[in-house]
Amino acid sequence: METIPILKVGDCLLISIQVDMHDRLAMSLQNHITEQVVKHHARGVMIDISALEMVDSFIGRVLGSIAAMTRVLGAETVVVGMRPAVAITLVELGLSLGTLRTALNVEVGMELLGSLIDASTGGAFRERQAD
Amino acid sequence: MNVKRTEELVLAQSEDIVRARQTVRAWMIREGFSLVDQTKMVTAASELARNAVDYGGGGVVLLEQLLEGARAGLRITFTDRGPGIPDLELAQTDGYSTGTGLGMGLGGSRRLVNEFTIASSPGQGTVVTITRWR
């Protein structure tokens, strides 16, 4: 069965979703990410969804769950690159994903993740970057 | 109103939901719908296909290309042979759900399309029809 690759960069996990996920694949991604967060003691998770042409309530809910679960495990999650048409549709659908952290693109997402990690660790991310 | 073209897909497992949305996307592109319209219809189709697979025990989805005067549209009908929905009004309220979803399926889909009809009775299954005009 196909899986979505998870890259480890420093303290962070990077996931770029490039395929139209069926429900089981989305669930397995959720399991996979939480396992990897624990295994690598990750502080941040970035999920790039710029390739996704559609996010329905199921995928939206999975993204929300991933963020909530990683937060419990001590890692902040940022979802980046949501397309305008996808965002409009999600709002119309009634899914506002209020607690989900978002950013325009990977670059901005990385900055946001850095400041979130700093805020929760007292500057660990910046120290690392300076090394 | 003329039906110019039809296509039928079987909904049995979660991969079929993906196939349904890809087919709907292809139809919407061919019919010249805007990107936002495409996305809304594909999302609504995904929600309803999932309902049919997860709660209706599988079913079929029928796509129809419509022509009414000078306006063109796409109509999609989801039919399942599941347990049916006893209280339709309640089922379309946001937040209502029998399964594990957030309960955005029916009420949310209604907001994404131009026309929405649903017929269901306990033991008879459910038929949902959505239409989007260009």
Place this chain on the structure above:
Amino acid sequence: MTTPSAGKWAKVLAEDKDAFLEHWLREQKAVISARPDLMVDSELRRESAEFLDLLLAAADEGAAADISAEPWAPSREYLAGISRSRAVQGFTPTETATFVFSLKQPAFALLQAKLKDEAVLLSEVWTFNVLVDKLGLYTTEIFLTSREDIIRRQQAEMLELSTPVVQLWEGILALPLIGTLDSERTQVIMEILLQSIVDRSSGVAIIDITGVPAVDTMVAQNLMKTVAAARLMGAQCIISGIRPQIAQTMVHLGVSFEGVVTTASLADALAHAFRLSNLHVSQAQSRS
């Protein structure tokens, strides 16, 4: 009227097709001759000949005058195509409907010359008359819907023109809105603003409603949706230009912009946007 005699007129027309076509073209040109700018002779001849073939083919199948029936589908589609293209070219409804209605004169003349039995003649003329009337009305209907389409498209183009997204600073966009916000316009505005946010990777967008005369529940809801969609994409919106009068009606109506940063003026919004972007504006040291 269910007898195959419904097709007798067609046989008469088919026997003298070429002469009939010429007569028909003359009738059409009597009306459209004033518009050589819009229609080339050869094109009119081609369209007329093609439609005549479809018409006779449909009648050949013994179809009665129910033009919504299947045998008439090719004729209908051909007429719809002609109607649409003429609506775009700027023909009047009369000129467009003439294409069909001008069939009557030559057909009556021909039927009168060929059918000796008066009862048959009357019945055939009547059948043909009813058919042409239906086709004519259909043509006009398509013509009108095509015109409506054109108007709708022009409205959409105007909507886009009336939505200027300007960049105030790197990463800060502003959208000054002027005029009434109906839900269709808000939809277009939403799409344009969100696309601009991606195109110029702007983290902050200011929606200025100084020029919007009234904010009711619907408008507020639409603005809130825009803000929510922008947030999902990772951008923050500020709504500025809320006049005292509008603030008052909003509170009376129970409309709220909960969870959204709102400011009275565009200047306040820009100051807030600078703060969000970690930018500081300060007075330069005087040289003197």
